[in-house]
Amino acid sequence: NAGVTQTPKFQVLKTGQSMTLQCAQDMNHNSMYWYRQDPGMGLRLIYYSASEGTTDKGEVPNGYNVSRLNKREFSLRLESAAPSQTSVYFCASSDSGRGNQPQHFGDGTRLSIL
């Protein structure tokens, strides 16, 4: 069972470069989420998509854009990377249409901005 798949697993960028993080889930979930995790800050929601065709800002959306490409895929784009965006990024999905269902996480992308 693949679950939630994120690519790439590691990436190093230079300040000002752009990059898209990819996420795909095979659980037929309708909701998908992007988080960042920094030491001492916990998991913070960047953007989410409650259902195909909708996206909404989370707690820390500045500097990011998202695209819900279809029900399976939800991408996160950094248009002009900054050192402050160095973090571990997690994608998650949930079957929110069935009530109080948990979120399931991918393995993460470790991103360093130099």
Place this chain on the structure above:
Amino acid sequence: QKEVEQNSGPLSVPEGAIASLNCTYSDRGSQSFFWYRQYSGKSPELIMFIYSNGDKEDGRFTAQLNKASQYVSLLIRDSQPSDSATYLCAVRNSGYSTLTFGKGTMLLVSP
């Protein structure tokens, strides 16, 4: 801003003891509560969820919920060194599919 508070730890317990992890939350309308375990360098892994007041048991894990006090806890019985990890409390935001996470409590179980 909805908040979820956890003691950062580390909480140190000897092997075989009961570990007690606590969490408080600010969103009084929250209905769903989740505990995730995260090993160093890995992604969060769901271990328990609870929706109703009282206790819910699953193997060595017991989740406890008190909505009136806005408090949720996780008990780990017969703690093992393999339980050493960071435990994240997550609360579903009322009216949304999103979760607010606490910053996590690090648990260290010594042999």
